[in-house]
Amino acid sequence: MKYKITQADYLEANRLAAGATKWFLIFALWCLVLLFAVRPGASPPEPTNWIVIATTAGVLAVAVFFGVTVGLKRQLLRVYAQQKPLHEEQELNFDDAAILWKSASGTFKLKWRDVHKHKENAHMILVYQSQALMHIVPKRAFPDADLLNKFLVLLRSRGGQCAAQLPCDPEPDHAQGAR
DSSP states (O other): OEEEOOHHHHHHHHHHHHTTHHHHHHHHHHHHHHHHHSOTTSOOOOHHHHHHHHHHHHHHHHHHHHHHHHHHHHHHHHHHHHOHHHHSEEEEEEOSSEEEEEETTEEEEEEGGGOOEEEEOSSEEEEESSSSOEEEEEGGGSSSHHHHHHHHHHHHHHTTTTTTSSSOOOOHHHHHHHO
16 A cells, blocks of 8 residues: 655644643643632632633633644644655555555564554554654555455554553563563
């Protein structure tokens, strides 16, 4: 299966990787502003002041969030532009033992047991080989639903065995090389 990772794919992959972080950020900013508005030792504000304080905190948190989001999007677009290998055609193959990615820049093989975790949404699959390193696989790369389902079944059933038990005990063949 061949595909190219587009700019839109790259942005969506980063949104998927971030997950609920953006909503946590809004909540944290709101709490922070609220904390500064209601200082310890100060007399308690009137009930109408609470509404003003909470509204102001919420507006500031959302403004900061959107400012950060716009800045982050610009940074991600710069990173995408700099990473020329992402623009190359990718080829994905898999079997019961591993996933194989090929491009003009090289080849990478990831055994199912070495998949740290994965994330997916309606359009994208992220396959993590570590907590921070992911491979982007757009679902449109699969020519039909059967092949996509086969990939997802293998990913869900065989991948991520190490993620449940951090740090992961090495397989016997890894243990011999590490000693």
